[in-house]
Amino acid sequence: MSNRVFHAVAGTISVLWLLPIVAVLVTAVRSFDDIAANGLASFPQSFTFAGFADAWTNGGAGAMWNSVVVTVPTVFLSLALASAAAYALSRFAIPGRRSIILLMLAGNLLPPQILLVPVSKLTELLGIYDTLFALVVVQVGFGLGFYTFVLQGFMRAMPNEVQEAATIDGAGPVQILWRIVLPMTRPALAALAALAFTWIFNDLLWAITVLRSSSVMPVTPALLALQGQYVSNWNVIAAGSVIAAIPTVAVFLRFQRHFISGLAVGAVK
């Protein structure tokens, strides 16, 4: 394919792909009156951040904070527990290690629907229903299998010599994990952290399964509530979607390489 044809084809598709995003950005900075008077498809006659202000002050700020409170501990706990399990399962002769790894992965592949009713009841029973703590533990539990599986594959590929040398020098298994194995696993951890961040930040299903009050809702479910609250205030709804997309887009832009390799590693195992 010649260069000119290639750029014409790929360029057209890219522009088409980005068009919805541009449309939403434009809608987000228009005023309500402008949209009401001239229609969504009209050429913008206004420029204002009022939509952003409305979305942010009417629950946006609180929801963003809830998302931080859920996402950061969930990513950290998931990767900490998964690293420990992956280390033991990949570097030591744990009895039944292959079955354990596959069992853990199998748990992650289950359709979440089979878990919703029991998990919701379980959180009620434990008295943590409608708390962010419930959302954190549920998501840690559900994600663990996948993270452990990816990390143990990565750790198995490490040469034995380093570990043997450290053992001879008198380092215990915990020290070896902390000083040698984890630093060598950094690329995989970064990739998984970027992926996990987006998954957890974007989650809707678990949030609406274990949470009810609007005051504890993270950004993704709060966006649904915003839609109900601002019916046909398209500038506010558009601004809300832009705000909700900023954190994950930022993580993607900052960790682009890790992110892409994470997706590839995640699937092409």
Next chain:
Amino acid sequence: MTRSSTRVPPILLLFVLVPLAVEGFWVFWPALQGFWLALTNWDGVSPPRFVGLDNYARMIDDPVFHTAVTNTAIWLVLFGGLSAVSGLGMAVLLQKERRGVGVYRAALFVPVVFSLVATSLIWQVLYQPGGIFDSSPLADPDTALYAVLVPALWRQVGYVMVLYLAGLKGIDPGLYEAATLDGATGWQKFRHITWPQLGSVNSVVLSVIVIDSLRSFDVVWSMTRGGPYHSSELLSTYMYSTAFQSLKLGYASALAVVIFVLAFGVIVTYLVRAFREN
């Protein structure tokens, strides 16, 4: 591969047992309960009442269940099929490193990082009457399912493209050079080199697609809640509303078991592949 240590230090058992216990408590134990609850009638308040296979028998006469199954099948074919074909097409188009290719790849990939709720709101803005459409395609039972499908595809194509790009990278460029010397056309190269070499990626994409299709919930829930008149209902949305809005927890659990059964074959294939490589 020889293990560096035959005696396992006790702390390492803890390293395995704690995560296993967390997953066991929040995944395996609830899953078992789910299968059990599917055999009961339960409103969530009074104790569950055992009814055997009644919930499954009820599905036979439930028109909404029939719609949900049909729609899930349509979803699997269209969402899965179109995202696989377009993802592969875009990967092949953008496979060669050349100037500007990074920008094109990024353009297709950006929607992947959006939540499905944000995606659905973006498209709801586009669907508003007075814009491209005279009346919203989400409000018409004949078009609602497809109007929901487009945003889902918009977000999935970039993801599948990344999977295929990773697969294409693994193909020996020498094969293409040899084929060029032999005078092969672009299509012949694709047919005889690219496609056979993508075998393992194809099976991965197939599993990802089936699992993702059966899990699809967010985009339908945020755009239509399965309506109007259940016209865009999927098994996943029907299960959720049956459980948490109609409070028929037993029937909802049985619907979840149906989803599990449909996903089972793919899950096992996936695990078998993981097992072989482990």
